[in-house]
Amino acid sequence: MLVSYNWLQEYVDLTGVSAQELAEKITKSGIEVEGVETLNDGMRGVVVGHVLECEKHPNAEKLNKTLVDLGDGNHVQIICGAPNVGKGQKVAVATVGAVLPGNFKIKKAKLRGEESNGMICSLQELGFEAKLVAKEYSEGIFVFPEDTEIGQDALNALGRADQILELGLTPNRADCMSMLGVAYEVAAILGKDVKLPQPKAETTSESASDYIKVSVDAKEDNPLYVAKVIKNVKIGPSPLWMQARLMAAGIRPHNNVVDITNYILLEYGQPLHAFDYDRLGSKEILVRRAKQGEEIVTLDETKRTLTAEHLVITNGSEPVALAGVMGGANSEVSADTTTVLLESAYFTGPVIRKSSKDHGLRSEASSRYEKGVDPERVRPAAERAAELMAKYAGGEVLESSVEADSLTVGPAVVSVTLDKINSVIGAELDMKQVEEIFAKLQFETSVDNDTITVTVPTRRGDISIEEDLIEEVARLYGYDNVPKTLPIGASTPGQLSPYQQKRRVVRRYLEGAGLYQAITYSLTSREKATQYALEKREPVQLAMPMSEDRSLLRLSIVPQLLEALKYNLARQNDSLALYETGAVFLKAEEGDLPEEREHLAGAVTGLWESHPWQGEKKPVDFFVVKGLLEGLFAKLGLESRISFKGAEIAGMHPGRTAQVSLDGAVIGFVGQVHPKVEKDLDLKETYVFELSLKALLEAETAPLQYTSIPRFPSITRDIALVVDKEKTAGELQEIIVEAGSKLLKEVHVFDLYEGERMEAGKKSIAFSLKYFDPEKTLTDEDISKAHEKVLQAVKEQAGAVLRG
CATH class of the missing domain: 3.30.56.10 (Phenylalanyl-tRNA Synthetase; Chain B, domain 1)
Known part of the structure; x- marks a missing residue:
């Protein structure tokens, strides 16, 4: 709501309270003032001038040479390019030295050899928005009424010596969508009285009931309808002060009758509509719901098809207005209108909102009806409008009003x-x-x-x-x-729980490794609900699902991440790494809510490293993703308690999948998606993992301990063990670690050989073992003793022999 400070002073005494101070007081009382705009800010030197002479420029076809009286006998020559400039006009003149919006300064100039001492201005050049300028002046200069005094400040005459307060109203404060409503609010804040308009128009001996009959079929939608008749109106421009107030409030002037209805809308918050009585087509107004498929052409020249949910004003047979939203073109007030039928009504919000939404017509009137108008202002608003039409349109107000009243709304x-x-x-x-x-x-x-x-x-x-x-x-x-008080009782500073801290560590690690966090739907289809589930249970069915594709709660995150990869690959984003931390839902006993468990899942496809300049490309593989997880486990201090073991899981590659265990308990899996699944989803080679994040983060870990940098050298021994092809490196590594003495610090695989020199059914796996004692330099005897234990253990437990 845009509120004119000068206009507001007509209702409330604002002496001693500036616009800025008033804005602060209103904001502190609960209605935010989003800004205060000074309309003539920075402008000066613009006066009303009288065009004494106007002739074509001798050297330019599109320019005019004018002689303008600026008052006090000061006549100046001004060159003007406006197409509508003419002799005898009263115009806005920016004199030499004047400043216009944008700090544009007016100087003496010569245009095609002719001197120009100033500029005749359009409203746009004086800071008015183009969409608010009346159509007749939108392409040229503005012309003042004939009785305007020459030499006076043109900005004052145009109402620009004003400040506009922009109120950010919440939907419940519909009362402040009018000047009177704001006046009541300001009067309460300042402890002042409100001066209300006291409309009283002189009436003729004729009665409005002789001209119009009003009936309402949709009484719930329209409990009160008031009609007044004004005869012998003369359509023309509205007073300049009224036009200025409308434009300051964001409404474009049209003519005196329409402008008066808009003025009352702003003043009372009560929407009005003016019909051309002679074009109405009958002596009856009937308010009803529209018939299905009925049509109306509205004022914007658009044909609209109505339904039974829309409220219309009719002449007894055909619609002449979409109630509370927009009038019909068939009864529009035009330049030859002489008799006006004035409507002031109370429409209920829901029916107006329906019409406004269905037809995309959000108007000043509909917005007020939607939020609720004051039923006690319906009649006074009509009287005030009739008074102004008599005063500024020369109309004759017929005695009394015609009403259809079933209103029961009270205080x-x-x-x-x-x-x-x-x-x-x-x-x-x-x-x-x-x-x-x-x-x-x-x-x-x-x-x-x-x-x-x-x-x-x-x-x-x-x-x-x-x-x-x-x-x-x-x-x-x-x-x-309101007195300030401190909370009573012991206060605990906010902090993250250990679980939350570890979850942040997980996210930062994965993002640092190059994975993007994804957030996918927890709802899925029956086909995908049980895929890749760590724990097999019957999925939870939604009572009222949005669709079959979103009808069950997920048991795994991987299917949703694969869908995300599919979406990206279809858009040429072919190298992608995603992770998600989110809940899966396990069905509980009948009647109980499902159990939520937090999982960590990831999906990686395409190139893991790409350095075109060096000609290096490294596609993602099983060991890249396994390495990611190993780094994560090390970050959490769990690397020594984690083991990987080959596994067969539905939907996963049978030879490139491993289950992940923590202290012997399975907590997830990692591996390649089965080629058939990849083909079905149009994916390239893709690797995924899913872990129970709850199990990882709730695992007890020993406090972090630092050790000093070794003073003594370490010794590395490499061994190549020939074993059956079924034996895994992980099994051998566990045996080596268990058999190694406290001197064995590190064990890792560095080679696998299955070539033609190896006997059938056998393979060679090479390990690097690092021995080290922080207290002394190891001797060959120390190493040999510890190393012999390792060799003996792998021979006895795995049938391994040293490769010759």
Whole structure:
């Protein structure tokens, strides 16, 4: 809502309160003022001039040479290119030395050999938005009314010596979508009175009921409809002050009748509509729901098809307006209109919102009806508009109004105790203070002991319960005045739990390794719900699923990550590494909520390393992903407790998949997706993993201990063991670690040989063993003793022999 500071002063005495101070007070009372704009900020030197002579420029076809009277006998020559400039006009002239928006300074100039001492201005050049300028002046200069005084400040005449407060209203404060509503609010804040308009138009002896009959079929949608008739109107421009106020509020002027309806919309918050009575086609107004498939051409020249959910104003047979949204082109006020039928009605919000939404017509009128208008202003708004039409359009107002009235809306009556007010606010107000606050709001009150009963005016439809009354007391008492208190009791500083800290470590590690975090749906299809599940259970079915593809809760994260890879690969993003930490859902006993367990999953495809300049490309493989996990386990201090063992898992490659165990308990898997699954999903070679993050992060770990840098050298021994092809490197490594003495510090595989020189059914696996004693230099005897134990253990437990 854009509020003119000057206009507001007509209703509330703002003496001694600047626009900026008022904005701060309104904001502190609970309605945010998003900004204060000074309309003539930085502008000066613009006056009203009178064009005494106008002729074509001798050296330019599109320019005119004018002689302009600036007042006090000061005549200047100005060259003007506007197509609508002419002799006898009153225009806005930026004199030499004037400053226009954008710090544009006016200087003497010569245009095609002719001197120009100033500039005749359009409204756009004076800071008006182009969309707000009346159509007749949108392509040229603005022409003032003939009675405008020459030499006066043109910005003042155009209402630019004003400041505009932009209110950021919440939906419940529909009462402030009008100047009178804002006036009530400001008067309450400042402790002032509100000066309301007192409309009283002289009427003719003819009665409006002789011209029009009003009936309403849809009484629930339209409980009150008021019609007035104004004869002998003369369509023309509205007064300049009214045009200026409309433009400052963001509304484009049209003509005196339409501008008056828009002016009342801003002043009272009550939408009005003016029909051309002679084009109405009957002497009847019937308000009803539209017929299915019925059509209307609205004022924007668009044909709209209606449904039975839309409310229309008809002439008894055909629609002439889409109620509360937009009028029909068949009854539009035009230049030859002489009799106006004025509509002022109370429409309920839902039906207007439906019409507005269905037709994409969000208007100033519909927005007010949607949020709720004051039923007590329907009649006064019509009277005020009729008065202005008589004054500024020369109309004759017919006696009385024609109404269809079934309205039962009345003031709300709400009670609250003083104790409740003080306990919620945290203040110590007495009943007198509370009564004074409601008096400022112009709410009627009555007090019975500790209880105050408030009769809330219909303009404040947002107040219906005692909490609403408490809010009114708090904001007008002043939030700044509420005593400050500290919390009572012991306070604990916020911090991450050990689980949360470890989860952050996991995420940072994976992101540092080059994986992107993904967030996928927890809902999946029946086909995918049990794929790759670490624990097989019946999936949880949703009672009201959005679709079959999102009807069950997932048991694994991997299927969703594969879908993400498929989506990216289809868009030429062919090298991708994703991970996700999220919940899977395990079905519990009947009637119980499912158990949520947090898992960690990843999916990697394409090139893991690409250095085109060096000609290096490394596609992802099993050992890249296994290495990622080993680095993660080391980061968590669990590397010595983790083991990998080949496994066959549905949907995974049978020879490139391993289960992951922690202290002997299986916690997940890692490996390549089965080629058939890859083909079905249009994926290239893809590797995935999924682990129970809960098991990883809740595992107890010894406190981190640092050791000094070794003073003594280590010794490395390499061994190549010939074993059966079925034996895995992991099994051999476990035997070596277990058999090695405390001197054995590191063991890793560095070679595998299965060539033609190896006997059938055998293979050679080479290990590197590092021995080291932090207390002394090892001797050959020490190493030999420890190494012999290792060789003996692999021979006895795995049938391994040293390769010759």
